[in-house]
Each structure stands twice: as structure tokens, then as C-alpha cells.
Amino acid sequence: MKGPLFNSAIILTGMYLALKFILPLLTAPLPSMLISLYMLLTLSALMIFYTMSGTSLDEFMGPIARFLSGENQVGIAKPARLLVLVVFPLLVGWQTYTKLAPSDQPPAENRTIHPAPPGEFVGLANPYPKTPENIMMGKGLYAAYCSPCHGANFDGKGPAAPGFNPPPANFADPGTIAQLQESYLFWRIKKGGVGLPVEGMPWKSAMPRWEKELPDEFIWKIIMGEYDGAHQSPRTWEEEE
Amino acid sequence: MIHQSLMNILKNLVCKTRGLPLLKLGTVFAVLLLPCLALAQDAATQAMSVEYRDIPGMGSRNLIWIVAQQHLLLAGFVLGVPIFAWVCEIVGWKTNEPRYDKLAKEFTKLLTSAYATTALFGGILLFLLIGLYPKLMAYLTDIFFPSFIAYCILFLFETATLYMYWYGWDAMQGKKKAFHLFLGFLLNLFALGIMIVPNAWATFQASPVVVADGTDIERAWAAMQNPTWWPVNIHRLIANVVLGGFICGAYAGVRYLLAVSREEKEHYDWMGYVGNFIGVFGMLPLPFAGYWLMREIYQYNQQMGITLMGGFLAWLFILQAMLIGVLFLGANYYFWMGISYRIPGSAQSYKKPIMAMLIVLMVCLGVWMTPHSLVASLEEARKMGGTHHPMLGVFGVMSAKMTVSNLMILVTFMSFIMYWRAGKVETAGWAKIAKSVMGALLVIAGIAVIVLGVWGYFVPAIIRINYFSVAQVLIVLFIMVTFTPLTALLMKSAKTTTEMVWGQMPIRAGYSLVLNAVMVILLMSLMGYARSSSRVHWHIYGVMRDTSEYAYSPALGYAAAFMSLNTFLFCLLVAFIFWVASMGGDKSKGPQKEEPKGSQEKLPEGLTPAMAGGSPRKGE
Numbered sequence: 097m098k099g100p101l102f103n104s105a106i107i108l109t110g111m112y113l114a115l116k117f118i119l120p121l122l123t124a125p126l127p128s129m130l131i132s133l134y135m136l137l138t139l140s141a142l143m144i145f146y147t148m149s150g151t152s153l154d155e156f157m158g159p160i161a162r163f164l165s166g167e168n169q170v171g172i173a174k175p176a177r178l179l180v181l182v183v184f185p186l187l188v189g190w191q192t193y194t195k196l197a198p199s200d201q202p203p204a205e206n207r208t209i210h211p212a213p214p215g216e217f218v219g220l221a222n223p224y225p226k227t228p229e230n231i232m233m234g235k236g237l238y239a240a241y242c243s244p245c246h247g248a249n250f251d252g253k254g255p256a257a258p259g260f261n262p263p264p265a266n267f268a269d270p271g272t273i274a275q276l277q278e279s280y281l282f283w284r285i286k287k288g289g290v291g292l293p294v295e296g297m298p299w300k301s302a303m304p305r306w307e308k309e310l311p312d313e314f315i316w317k318i319i320m321g322e323y324d325g326a327h328q329s330p331r332t333w334e335e336e337e
Numbered sequence: 338m339i340h341q342s343l344m345n346i347l348k349n350l351v352c353k354t355r356g357l358p359l360l361k362l363g364t365v366f367a368v369l370l371l372p373c374l375a376l377a378q379d380a381a382t383q384a385m386s387v388e389y390r391d392i393p394g395m396g397s398r399n400l401i402w403i404v405a406q407q408h409l410l411l412a413g414f415v416l417g418v419p420i421f422a423w424v425c426e427i428v429g430w431k432t433n434e435p436r437y438d439k440l441a442k443e444f445t446k447l448l449t450s451a452y453a454t455t456a457l458f459g460g461i462l463l464f465l466l467i468g469l470y471p472k473l474m475a476y477l478t479d480i481f482f483p484s485f486i487a488y489c490i491l492f493l494f495e496t497a498t499l500y501m502y503w504y505g506w507d508a509m510q511g512k513k514k515a516f517h518l519f520l521g522f523l524l525n526l527f528a529l530g531i532m533i534v535p536n537a538w539a540t541f542q543a544s545p546v547v548v549a550d551g552t553d554i555e556r557a558w559a560a561m562q563n564p565t566w567w568p569v570n571i572h573r574l575i576a577n578v579v580l581g582g583f584i585c586g587a588y589a590g591v592r593y594l595l596a597v598s599r600e601e602k603e604h605y606d607w608m609g610y611v612g613n614f615i616g617v618f619g620m621l622p623l624p625f626a627g628y629w630l631m632r633e634i635y636q637y638n639q640q641m642g643i644t645l646m647g648g649f650l651a652w653l654f655i656l657q658a659m660l661i662g663v664l665f666l667g668a669n670y671y672f673w674m675g676i677s678y679r680i681p682g683s684a685q686s687y688k689k690p691i692m693a694m695l696i697v698l699m700v701c702l703g704v705w706m707t708p709h710s711l712v713a714s715l716e717e718a719r720k721m722g723g724t725h726h727p728m729l730g731v732f733g734v735m736s737a738k739m740t741v742s743n744l745m746i747l748v749t750f751m752s753f754i755m756y757w758r759a760g761k762v763e764t765a766g767w768a769k770i771a772k773s774v775m776g777a778l779l780v781i782a783g784i785a786v787i788v789l790g791v792w793g794y795f796v797p798a799i800i801r802i803n804y805f806s807v808a809q810v811l812i813v814l815f816i817m818v819t820f821t822p823l824t825a826l827l828m829k830s831a832k833t834t835t836e837m838v839w840g841q842m843p844i845r846a847g848y849s850l851v852l853n854a855v856m857v858i859l860l861m862s863l864m865g866y867a868r869s870s871s872r873v874h875w876h877i878y879g880v881m882r883d884t885s886e887y888a889y890s891p892a893l894g895y896a897a898a899f900m901s902l903n904t905f906l907f908c909l910l911v912a913f914i915f916w917v918a919s920m921g922g923d924k925s926k927g928p929q930k931e932e933p934k935g936s937q938e939k940l941p942e943g944l945t946p947a948m949a950g951g952s953p954r955k956g957e
Contacts, residue, residue: 123728124721127713130729134703141699144670145692147845149677149684202715207724208651209710212644215879219639262723270794271709271725271734275647277639295649329797333636 100146100156111138129204207262210276211296213283220279222316234321237314241306242322250326260302267326274328281319281330286312388472389885397469398887399899404465406862406903407910408458410580413573413861414911415455416528417581418448419499421615423521430514440608442506444585449503450918452496454910473876480548481538483557488534495527532577533570537561540569542877543868544637564637568630569868575626579619580861583854586612588915590850593842602840609842609850610675614753616853617668621750621817624661624742625810632802634871641878645871646735647709652893653867655708658738660860662702665745667853669698672752674846679837680760690755694748701741701748709733731794736801740790743809747783750817754824760835763827771823778819782812858907862900870896 115131146156162168166177224230239248245264247254252266267273273281283291289301306315323330391397422444429437467474478485502520509517537560544565548556589608596602635642644650673691677684710724710733718724731737763772786809793801872878874888882888891899 119728124726125717126726126729127711127717127721129712130707130726133706137699137703137706140666141695144666145695148670148673148688148691150843151684153843204712204714205718205724206652206712207710208647208649209725210643210647212640212648215640261719269725269730270736271730274798275734279639280643329799331798333799 100152101159104142107142108138111135207297207300208295211293213280217279217283220282222278222319224316226320230317231320231324234317235325237318238321238325242318250322262300267322267328273322273326276331278319278330282315285315285318390469396887401465401469402899403903403906404458404462406865407907408455408462409865410858410861410907411451411455411458413577413580414584415448415451416532417577418444418585419524419528420578421582422448423525426521427518430518440611445503446918447585447588447915449499450914452499454914473881476881477538480560481557483554484534484537484561491527491530491534495524495531498524498527532573536569536573537566540565543872545877545880565630565633568633572626572630575619575623576861579616579623580857582612582615582619583857584911586616586850587854590847594844594847599840606839606842613668613671613850613853617749617753620664620668621746624746628806641871644873645867649890650867650870653863655706656863657860658705660856660863662705664853664856665698665749667849667856669749669752671846671849672756674842676756676759678841678843679839680835681838682835683759687755687759694752697748698745701745704732704737704741707732736790736793739806739809740786743786743813744783747813747816751779754820757824757828760837761828761831761833763831765827765830768827771827775820775823778816782816785812855904855908859900859904862903866896866900
């Protein structure tokens with residue numbers, strides 16, 4: 097029974113089980129899009145490896161070709177072949193139907209988390225010096241206005257966070273504010289969720305439009321406090337001295 | 338109004354010239370001409386104020402999109418091929434091996450066939466731009482006019498040099514070969530000029546600079562020196578070599594599949610190998626050039642950088658990862674098949690290293706293709722706590738992407754080194770030490786690239802961009818520049834244990850060459866769209882706004898369909914050009930090269946026709 101085809105079946109099954117059932121034991125479940133992607137890569141790797149030489153190609157494709165052609169088949173192989181030839185197209189059809197049939201589920205989301213800022217916010221620099229006093233003031237303002245959602249530890253786990261979907265941003269994650277310039281944060285805080293462009297799905301964000309409540313000075317100092325508290329640095333084009 | 342007043346003048350004149358028929362008639366004609374002049378002036382004023390024209394049904398933007406893309410792809414091929422044709426010719430001249438000279442000539446034959454079509458599409462594009470976007474073209478002409486003249490002169494020189502280079506090939510052999518090589522050098526020099534001048538126009542649209550007062554030449558020169566000009570020049574220069582290499586590889590692949598005689602099979606198998614090698618050779622430094630370009634764009638304008646890398650165009654970069662991944666896999670697959678089929682008996686001994694390389698490539702590709710924000714259903718997003726996966730989300734940022742792209746380059750380079758060493762045994766006394774040092778260096782380099790990648794998450798972005806990413810690139814380059822001469826030295830004294838046999842590759846090798854070419858065309862169409870789209874609703878970013886009815890970015894699905902259409906059209910064009918080129922070749926080849934009847938018996942054991950039906954004996 098051993099051979100390239102058998103090995104491939106074992107590897108593909110093992111991979112699927114690991115992605116679908118074992119990985120979620122350690123972290124959040126993967127979306128089906130990512131599972132399909134990784135399965136496709138695994139299948140491609142197997143195809144490449146087993147078609148590298150004539151011998152392995154024959155070992156890999158031979159059993160499939162012989163089974164499907166029905167040559168010299170006896171015993172249970174005959175009805176098994178018929179079963180595959182009938183069930184496989186039905187499965188494909190069923191899969192297609194389930195993908196296309198109308199459903200009450202909302203479509204998969206493709207939200208741009210960090211859309212491009214409007215021109216007037218590009219290139220702005222924080223006008224306040226990075227002094228301990230300003231940072232402290234920023235952290236105080238953050239505690240008052242931002243921490244209920246973004247958390248006292250800047251990790252997006254404030255007491256109000258469980259009420260929001262999508263959840264508030266986690267500033268301690270190196271994939272969020274560390275990738276952005278200060279002017280970007282200034283735009284996001286000042287204009288809030290409603291200020292997002294369409295691709296950012298403004299209807300999905302509960303971020304308040306803080307320009308109504310806070311002067312620019314407070315916003316700039318909150319940004320300073322956020323970076324300091326989350327142990328991140330803003331993206332700049334000059335190195336700090 | 339004008340017409341009415343002219344009629345009054347005419348009436349008065351006719352009354353005053355009563356009795357003088359000839360004069361009267363002449364006057365009438367003369368006066369009749371006046372409205373024509375006035376109307377022409379009116380039309381000219383009206384034409385001057387036309388900002389856009391449209392093509393009903395299709396839309397002006399779509400037409401420009403197709404024609405510009407075809408022209409760019411053809412130009413990429415035409416400018417890329419002379420580089421390696423010339424290098425091949427030098428190799429043939431230095432090594433006294435006529436097969437390299439023959440190959441260089443064959444590459445140039447493809448070039449001459451494609452040259453006229455490129456110019457034709459350039460002309461069509463120019464007329465369409467003048468007609469459909471007169472305001473934009475008037476603005477660009479005002480700034481760049483001196484460079485237009487320079488471009489025309491360069492084009493004249495390029496054409497004249499190409500004619501001499503191609504038609505003088507056979508006449509300039511022997512003592513005149515040095516002059517022919519000099520012509521090849523000039524051809525490449527003018528080609529470089531032809532590429533960088535229009536690049537200045539396009540990059541000015543994306544990253545315009547303030548053009549101060551001065552002479553026309555000073556103004557044009559100032560506009561040319563915009564921040565993305567040289568990054569695009571370098572990126573395109575390398576990409577042209579990649580495109581040219583893979584297209585020549587595909588040409589060889591198709592000819593290999595069609596080949597009947599053994600001589601043809603051997604030749605096109607070897608040509609396919611060279612084409613793939615050139616494509617891979619160019620592909621290795623290409624990600625570095627792309628990284629530099631993106632860095633300059635980001636530094637020039639944050640908004641444009643985010644639109645490309647994090648905004649609505651970010652998904653194009655996931656598609657790009659997929660296409661580059663397929664390209665890397667295709668190129669390596671071809672190398673690995675070469676080991677299995679061209680070096681008999683090697684398939685088994687290289688199985689394990691190939692498997693290790695394949696696993697590394699696949700893991701890297703998996704990381705590269707993992708987006709920062711995932712497409713997820715509401716239920717899945719709830720379980721993940723957003724569209725950002727808590728564990729795999731870290732793969733979505735540049736630190737991870739840079740690391741895996743460097744590792745993929747390293748693996749591909751090692752694939753080539755492995756191919757080079759296959760079927761040979763080193764005889765030099767220091768070979769063992771050299772191999773150990775190379776092995777140790779490779780492991781250290783791999784670990785260093787990964788460590789820098791992981792460390793990149795914990796330092797400010799500017800440190801990562803300026804030092805860590807650059808260090809990763811330098812490490813990989815260090816490996817390339819040390820391993821290549823070291824391996825060459827080792828191979829100089831190596832003993833060949835198994836002779837390389839050409840013309841035995843399976844048919845899927847030919848198809849993989851075609852696949853590589855299609856991938857690189859699709860990739861260029863994709864990234865060409867990304868670069869152009871990053872200007873969003875601006876003709877010239879921040880300077881001249883697009884006020885046409887097409888001042889919106891098309892949906893990604895629509896854009897992807899157009900890229901596919903462009904790829905398909907270009908493949909058709911190339912197929913047509915190569916078909917025409919091969920017709921000439923077949924005629925000149927004559928009957929003497931046809932395989933003699935019954936020669937199939939002479940083929941070695943296991944050698945089958947490259948394509949089903951390709952042999953008269955296949956059906957028997």
C-alpha cells in the first residue's frame with residue numbers, strides 16, 4: 097500500500113487535521129480561506145515532488161490512471177470505480193451549489209484595516225516635544241478617553257472591548273501603530289470611524305470622532321502616550337537621536 | 338454671431354461692386370473664405386479647450402490600459418533581450434564555442450521580429466494619448482519637450498544599430514567580431530536611454546517635483562529627476578531581463594515540444610535551460626529593487642505608500658506573492674527536472690536535498706501569501722477576534738515578507754549551484770574544506786536572515802527598513818558573490834562522472850517554461866496596474882486632477898480581469914511574432930536538417946518524442 101499516492105493522502109489528511117482541529121487548541125481557529133490556501137500549497141508541493149522524475153511520476157499517477165481506466169479490474173475495485181465516477185461529480189456539484197445558493201449569512205469580509213489617509217493629514221509632524229511631562233499628560237488623557245476600549249495595557253482589552261466587533265486595536269501588536277506614522281494616528285483619532293473611506297468600512301468602526309471633544313493638542317499628546325505605553329515607535333524617516 | 342456679421346459685410350460688398358462681374362465673383366469667394374477662417378479659428382479654440390475624448394462603448398481609459406500594457410510588455414522584451422544576447426555573444430567569442438553565438442543570434446532574431454511591433458504599439462499609444470487626453474499631453478509636452486527630441490534621436494540610433502547588429506552578424510565574424518560586439522554594446526546603451534527617458538514621464542506623473550523657471554532643457558531635466566525615476570529604472574531594467582529570459586525560455590519550450598529531430602531537441606532543450614537560467618538570474622535581485630522602489634514611494638508620499646501596501650491595493654501584493662511564488666517554484670522545478678533527466682542516475686541521489694528545498698520554499702510561500710487582514714466570514718471573524726489572526730497575523734507585515742523572500746532567493750540560488758555541481762566530482766585537494774565552509778556559511782546566512790526578521794518586530798520601523806532589511810539583502814548577496822566563484826573554481830578541476838544529456842526532458846518541462854513566461858507577464862501586468870493606480874484620481878499626483886468620467890479606481894475583480902485579458906493578448910502577439918520568426922528560420926534551415934527516415938531507432942533507450950504526435954513513429 098505504501099507509495100507516493102498513499103504518502104500524499106496521509107500528508108494531506110494530516111495537514112488538514114492539524115490546521116482545522118489541532119491549531120485551534122493553541123490559538124484562534126483559522127478562517128477557511130487560509131486553510132484552503134495552505135492545503136493548496138501542500139498539494140502543489142506533493143505534485144511537484146512526485147512529478148520530478150519519470151519513476152516517481154508513474155508511481156504517483158499510475159494507480160490513479162489504472163483505477164480510473166478500469167483496466168484489468170476484478171472484485172471490489174470495479175464497483176468502487178463506478179462509485180467514484182458517480183459520487184465525485186455529485187460532490188463537486190454539491191460544493192458548487194452550496195457556494196452559490198442564497199444564504200442568510202453575510203458575505204465574507206474584506207475590510208481594509210489601514211486605508212490611505214486624506215491628503216491634508218499626510219506629512220503632519222507632532223508639534224509637541226517628546227518630554228516626560230507631555231508623555232505623562234498623554235497617558236493621562238489616554239486613561240480617561242481611550243483606555244475603556246483600548247485597555248489600560250494598550251492591548252485592546254479594555255472593559256468595553258467585548259461589546260465591539262471588530263474589537264478595538266491592540267497597540268502593543270507590532271502590526272498596528274508601529275507600522276504607522278504619527279500623522280496617521282492623528283487622522284484616525286480626530287475623524288474616528290465615520291472618517292474612514294469606503295474600503296475601511298466606516299459603518300464597522302465604533303471609534304468616536306474625537307475632534308468634537310478634544311483639541312488637537314490633546315490628540316497629539318495622546319499619540320505620544322500611546323506609543324510610549326505600548327512600547328512601540330512611530331514609523332519615521334529619520335532616526336531618533 | 339460671427340456668421341451674421343460676415344453676411345452683412347458680404348451684402349455690402351456685392352452692392353458696391355455691381356457691374357464688375359469678375360471682381361464681384363472674386364470678392365464673393367474671398368469673403369466666403371473668411372467665415373472658413375473664422376470657423377477654423379473657432380474650432381481651434383474649441384479644440385484647445387477639449388480636455389478628454391472618449392471611445393464609446395469601450396471607454397478611453399480601457400483602451401489606453403490595453404495599448405499601454407501591450408507596448409510596455411513588448412518594450413520590456415525588446416529592451417531585455419539585447420542584454421543577454423550580447424552577453425551570450427561575448428561568452429561564445431571568449432570560449433570559442435559556436436553554439437553560444439548561434440544562441441545569441443537566435444535571441445536577436447526574436448528581437449528583430451518584436452521590435453517593429455513594439456514601435457507600432459508605441460505609435461498607437463501616442464496617437465491615442467494625444468487624442469483622448471489632450472490636456473494632460475499638452476501639460477507633459479510643455480515640461481518634457483526637450484526629452485521628446487532626445488527620445489527620437491535615441492530611437493533613430495537604436496534602430497540603425499539594431500539593423501547593423503542583426504544584418505551584419507554573419508559578415509562580422511572573425512576579425513570583425515570585436516566591432517560587432519561593440520555594436521551590441523551600443524545597442525544596449527541606446528536601449529537603456531530609450532527605457533529611462535519615458536520612465537521619467539511616467540514617474541513624474543506619480544512623484545512630481547517642483548519645476549522651477551529656467552530654460553526648456555533645465556525644466557525637463559529637473560522634472561526627470563523625480564524621486565521614483567531611478568528606482569523604477571533599475572527595477573524595470575532587471576524585470577526586462579527576467580521577462581526576456583522567460584519568454585525566450587517559453588519559445589524554446591514550445592519549439593522543444595514541436596521538435597522532431599534529435600538535433601532540434603538538443604538545441605531547444607539547451608536554449609530552454611539558458612532562458613530559464615537568465616530569468617532566474619534576473620529574478621534573484623528583483624525583489625531587492627522592488628523593495629527599494631516601494632521604500633521611495635512610501636517616503637515620497639505616505640498616502641500613496643499606504644494606498645499600495647495597506648490600502649485598497651494591498652490585495653494586489655498578495656496576488657503578487659502568489660505569482661512570484663509560482664515563478665520561483667516553476668524555475669526550481671525546471672532545474673530539479675534537469676537534474677533528474679539530463680544527468681542520468683541523479684534522480685535518487687538528489688531526492689532528499691530537493692525535498693528539503695521544496696519544503697523551505699513552500700513554508701516561505703505560505704508566510705508570504707498570508708495576508709495581514711484575512712478574508713473571513715462573520716462567524717470566523719468573531720472567533721478570531723477580528724480579521725487579524727492572533728498568531729498568524731504576524732506573517733502579514735513586512736518583516737516576515739522580507740525574511741521569506743530572502744530565503745526563497747537563497748534556496749533558488751542553491752538550486753542552481755546544485756544543478757551546476759550535479760554529475761561531477763571535485764578533485765581539488767581543498768574541495769572538502771571549501772564545501773564545509775560553504776555549508777557552514779549557508780546555515781549561518783539562513784539563521785541570520787531569520788534572526789533579523791524576527792528582531793525586526795521589536796525595533797522601530799526605520800531601524801528595520803534602514804538596517805535590518807538591508808543587512809538581510811547583503812547577507813544573501815554575500816552568499817551569491819562568494820559561492821559563485823568558489824563553485825566555478827571547484828568545477829574547473831572537477832571530474833565529470835555523468836555526461837549531461839540534452840534533449841531528454843519530459844514534455845512537462847516545456848510546459849513549465851511556458852508557465853513561467855505566462856506568470857511573469859501576469860506579474861508585470863499586475864504590478865503595472867498597481868503602480869499606475871496608486872495615483873488614484875490624479876493624472877499627475879497632487880498637481881493635475883483627473884476630471885474625466887473615469888476618475889475612479891476600478892474594482893479589483895474588474896482590474897484582475899483586465900490584467901488577464903492583457904496577458905492573453907500579449908501571449909497571442911508573442912505567439913504570432915514567433916510564428917513569423919520561425920517561418921523564416923524553417924525556410925533557411927532547408928531539408929538537410931530534417932531527421933532522416935528511420936532515425937528514431939538511433940535514439941537512446943528511454944528517449945521518447947517530446948510531444949505526443951511529434952514523431953512519425955509515435956502512433957505505431
